[in-house]
Amino acid sequence: MSKTERQSIYAEVTSRIIAELEEGRLPWVQPWDATSCPCTMPQNAVTGRRYSGINILILWATVIERGFTRQRWLTYRQAEAVGGHVRKGEKGTIICYADRFIPKAEEERAGQEDREARTIAFLKRFTVFNVDQCEGLSGDLTQLPEMPEPLVSIAEADSVIQRSGADIRIGGDKAYYAPAGDYVAVPPQAAFHDPINWFRTVFHELGHWTGHGSRLARDQSGSFGSALYAREELVAEMASAFTCASLGIVPTVRHSDYIGSWLAVLREDDRAIFKAASAASKAADYLLNREGVVS
Structure with a gap:
């Protein structure tokens, strides 16, 4: 992802959070309606892995804004891979993955100069869909989680x-x-x-x-x-x-x-x-x- 694209993601998400705060709403504290959607952490419907960091806020906000009934998400390809599909016309939600890596050339230079290698930050965009936006998914992917008493x-x-x-x-x-x-x-x-x-x-x-x-x-x-x-x-x-x-x-x-x-x-x-x-x-x-x- 280019520097311009990374800056765009940061600006877009931050602007959204600022707008929420200016309205007196906190993106991590919403009037959850347990009868509509359980208050749980968002997770990938296929792998079961929980989303983290800024993606939690993005996905929570989307669930509330669009009235989804589940906190389960998957990519377009994942939906197809498990025998289902995203309904035509559905709009996905953009999330991101941030990490750092060491270029091979930098690793070699650092070894020659006897110093720690410098890492470079990267950010990737992913588009995910809520299971409510899909059809043909098996029941175990769409069922509501059992909430503890x-x-x-x-x-x-x-x-x-x-x-x-x-x-x-x-x-x-x-x-x-x-x-x-x-x-x-x-x-x-x-x-x-x-x-x-x-x-x-x-x-x-x-x-x-x-x-x-x-x-x-x-x-x-x-x-x-x-x-x-x-x-x-x-x-x-x-x-x-x-x-x-x-x-x-x-x-x-x-x-x-x-x-x-x-x-x-x-x-x-x-x-x-x-x-x-x-x-x-x-x-x-x-x-x-x-x-x-x-x-």
Whole structure:
């Protein structure tokens, strides 16, 4: 993909996210209607692999906007390969895959100069279709996933928290992560009007916790009100949303008062939401992998 095409993707997606925020809506927190579409992570219908990073936000938004009933997606060729097809006239959804690679020439030069090879970023576009846009697919590709009962979701959430090994101190009237002491503080569950919000809050703070230097090593040195601080809050918000959705818990907003600072960050850097969503996916996977929820 050319540099111009990459810039176009960054600009298109960022503009869409900015428009949502300007309307007071958070792309990772939507009024999910469980009777229309279960709140789960989007996944490839054929491989079962879950989408990550910015693609989660893109696909969630598309499900809501177009009224799809499932969070399952596949490419045009995949639909044909399994004996089905995309209905004529259906419009696909563009997602992207970002990574880095080392050109062979650079690898050779680095070896000769006894230094680390420099990587080059690349971005690919893919067009996917929701299974609702297809015909002829087998039932196992289109069936709705079995959603856990609320008590089961809470039990799994509690297990994820316990298995994280994080130092969680319950008490007081504020929730926060203390990087210097590497601990999470959270009020008791009785302080929350809705008990499930205690888990959502803990997952937000554990999102910060994953960024410690001994774990995912994100830059958490930003002071309150700074762009760096806003970026870290954005990561924690989405990490909580991704973790909740993976457990069948509907994500809700914690820090809507940061919308202004998030808008400033996104307007300044059209790659910021990509970076934050990628970091949030890694944070959620870090927590869930400890429990075995994500393979």
